[in-house]
Amino acid sequence: MKKISILILALVFISCKSEAQQDKENAEEYKIQKTESKWKAELTNQEFRILRKAETERPFSSPLNDIKQPGVFVCAACGNELYETEHKFDSGTGWPSFDRAVENSLAFSSDRKLGYQRSELLCGDCGGHLGHIFDDGPKETTGKRHCINGAALEFIPKEKS
Ligand SMILES: [Zn+2]
Structure with missing residues (x-):
């Protein structure tokens, strides 16, 4: 019995360690790397608090909630194309919501801010x-709801041809 608990403890320790290492490796993978002070200088206060400090904007506060015309939503920090209007839907939550992202545009992480695990969505290019x-x-469609802070996005309407 004792041996088993030691084994379990060892496994827990190993898995925690590799998770921490993985996060670090992911952070180094972003192709756009800037210091926090550089980001602070480039972004608005609200953009900085959301993109770099993982805060959440007030629901129903983003003008992007109402956008229905065709176009693309890019990362407000680096311009990476993240979402398209055709995948936007009204979730009723007050945050811009999409059922999928542009392929390979995102990175994933997890956070426990509210005491339970949530899958965090990050810009794949800058980690915002x-x-x-x-x-x-x-x-x-996909059964997924990407719940996004409007302040983390910029909308670029598709040009009328
Ligand atoms: Zn970005």
């Missing part, structure tokens, strides 16, 4: 915090 992903999205 965007929001979280949940499994209660539209069932007829």
Whole structure:
């Protein structure tokens, strides 16, 4: 019995360690790397608090909630193309919501800010915090809900041809 508990403890220790290492490796993978003071100088206060400090904007506060015209939503920090209007839906939560992202545009992490684990969505190019992903999205498409801070995005309308 004792041996088993030691084994379990060892396994827990190993898995915690590799998770921490993984996070660090991910952080070094971002192709856009800037110091916090550089980001602070480039972003608005609100953008900085959300993208770099993982804060959440007030629901129903983003003008991007109402956007329905075709176009692309890019990272407000680095311009990486993240979402398209065709994948946006009204989730009723007050945050811009999408059922999928542009392929290979995101990075994932996890946080326990509210005491339970949530999957955090980050910009794949600069590591900026965007929001979280949940499994209660539209069932007829992906079933996923990307719940995104509007302040982390900029909308670029598609040019009319
Ligand atoms: Zn970015």
